[in-house]
Amino acid sequence: MFLLGAKVDLTIASWHWFLLLGLLGSLLLIDILVVHRTAHVVKPKEAAIETVVWVVIGLLFGAWIAYEFGKHAAGEYIGGYLIEESLSIDNVFVWAVLFSHFKVPSQYQHRVLFWGIFGAFIMRLGFIFAGVAIIDTFKISLIVFGLFLAYTGVQLLRSGDDEFDPQNSKVLKAFNRVIPSTDVLDGQKLFTVVNAKRVATPLLAVLVMVELSDIIFAIDSVPAVLSVTSEQYIAFASNAFAIMGLRALYFLVAGMRDRFQYLQTGLGIILVFVGAKMVYSYWHHLSIALSLSVIVVVLAGSVAASIRWGAPPANEDTPKH
Template identity: 60%
Template structure:
């Protein structure tokens, strides 16, 4: 299959006309999707990571490959159920969410370093962080689609916000905030009785008969808080390529599921991705413009997918070349 025919496949109509696909999603579709996600989470927690251990780079690379393969493979299910156009929207949403989530990984690394969380306990914290992120994304997605369906002008607000975020990524402070200065952390310490001592992988422990939160609990809450902040950017971005709640949630979910493996693979490589921030900013700016002009011109899903992939590929390639000292 050549590029043109592949583009035609992704552009094929599915369940309705218009700029975006309109799907006839049945309850059993949701049951299969949520059941699959739950099964994958349980398999990861109770089988592959039943015992706390330090994740090696080799293990992280293998797991990351598996998670990406699962996310890509689900596109075949989307193709089977809903057709080519829905598959194109799924791929675009998956790629946007996956690329924007990389910055989230580096924030997690900052939190783990600040709280001195032993490597063998990090996966358990991130597991519950991912679980919470899936719930929050579902809320954001359903709310976002409902707002768009009720208020057309909200598209301009989302688009302008994405352009603002892109400008801030390029011209703003490149360093992530210091957790020590987090007002959210100060509120946690004030409201929740805490200890600065770890008790294995447990979020709570007992000292002198009192139930206290361990540092892992604060890390978990901060991981959830940072995901909410990132979701404010990523969910509107994905809504620029699809308005179907099923497609948007599925693409978000499968991109997020692989974040833990990606964290253990990339956590120490932040300094090597010199141009990733600029690449993500360009992607956000493109998506923001796409959202603003949607009333007058709809950029085809396949073209959006190609542009996002090219920008991401160029930013990574330039980062690798700079890291090797090449001009």
Template identity: 50%
Template sequence: MSFLLATEARESFAEIDVPLWAWGALIATIVSMLAVDLVAHRAQHAPTPRRALIESSIWIAMGLSFAGVIALAFNGQAPGEYLAGYLIEKSLSVDNVFVWAVIFGTFAIPLRYQHRVLFWGVFGALILRAIFIGAGVSLIARFWWLLVVFGVFLILTGVKVLRHRENEGTPGHDRAVRALGRVMPVSPELNGHHFFTKVDGKRAATPLLAALVVVEFTDVIFAVDSVPAVLAVSREPFIVFASNAFAILGLRAAYFLLAGWRERLHYIGHALGLILIFVGAKMTVSRWWHMPTNLSLAVIVALLVLAIVASRRRERRLAALSAAVPSEAVEVADVAGDDGVAH
């Protein structure tokens, strides 16, 4: 069985010596950013689209600028691997944002309380991602054939995403709520922004806590896809965790900006499926052939740009059609789609 263990690889990934203080600085930065965000949103109100756009832009700028920090601290291809990992995680998180919208609608969570759920949801996601990344890097280092397993899994997931774009269900919703119900009663009534309330003198969970449990559960499901996808472009735990963390930190602002844009970003889901297939193929063959990091980055950016451009063109085409014909005809054209396949 020794042939199944890792031997000298032909892969060419960044190998950097990360001092302990660098990990400490990264974690301190993440905690500080979370603290600032918590203080900025201490008032329970729904962010305006303008504020959500500003905050989302700030988070993205900080995430991209960290590539400069990596470039200054480490030479070679480390910055490129970070950017590729960041873009993969950020793009795959778009589906996460849309699922959050479904979760909040299911539990009837008012907009002003949603940031509180997402704050603790993101906090838990960071811890879960750290565990997933540590386990993934260790397993791949010991068992090289897991690269093929993860790669094929990503390819199949990408194909599934392409074939089932309109599945609106919330992954694991019923299971997560049932699990919470075994621990304590779940009240159907909100108690302001609190996660707990009293029912007949007994402690009970509010729909806010139920929504948080489902958010965390769905993140575990998404992490099964996204962590192997980022491991396809880097094997360095510091780079993988940093790219995941900075991408996740901006998701709350992105949610309030993008939650209502699903139809306007019609083709972004197709791009996500193609990205999963691409990184899955890259991971599958990485033992024998390593694709240059800059090329991987270019492919990911190109797929995202093409999806956005195609979505905008579709939106303008439907708007023009809506102005020319009755709304019923527009709905029929929308269902038929551009390729004649029902969406």
């Protein structure tokens, strides 16, 4: 296997995959059947606690990787985790726009995100295996992926704070033409019966758009993660544990976009960096320690700059979803 970092191939046994998938499945079941068994509004305190819990779980799995595969593999896992978590922030804000557009009450939003994350697992697994296979077969694809990431980063730096508008989405327009739907919610149901006909509720339309947004963001984030590791197991694990906590993170920061005005700049710089790193890895290798340092410094710096120099939000009231 062609490697993006100076390391040896890992020996991944079948039980490693069963352990990872079993753990993820168990955590999802606990989340949906115990923690969020009944629909309720997720308050900031609850979201903060859940966010910390998911981060701790992700770090504990990283500690297990260090024990099982060594510190270098753990460094790649942490690098992939940080990249996925940071690049997913924009996805969180897109979710906020979608829920606001469809007027989905807060107590029903978690259920939509649960199924959205479940679908994201399947798509990311396919994207990662395909990406690694392409890199293994065509070494030149490192340069192609790297230039694409750098270009995306530059576009992000130039575009400013453009907001996603669901009303202009061709996918949503096609959905409304193809699938009979209603504008009326029926609790957490994706389908309901109106005039003896089975129709989709707005929650299904939101779910479709959530999955679409994940596909779009995965086009950037998966190659970015593959810039720090070429092991499918490490790449998928870092992606999975990062996106597991996105639901809690959404309820914590969705209404705070205006407070992090320099975050977009930070994400653009990170994409340019990992793109340049990927191109450079065609000839030489950058250490995982350097990659982690750059990502952490840029991400922390963009948040600190937003707090220190960002203009105050136009509306201090907490948005209602």
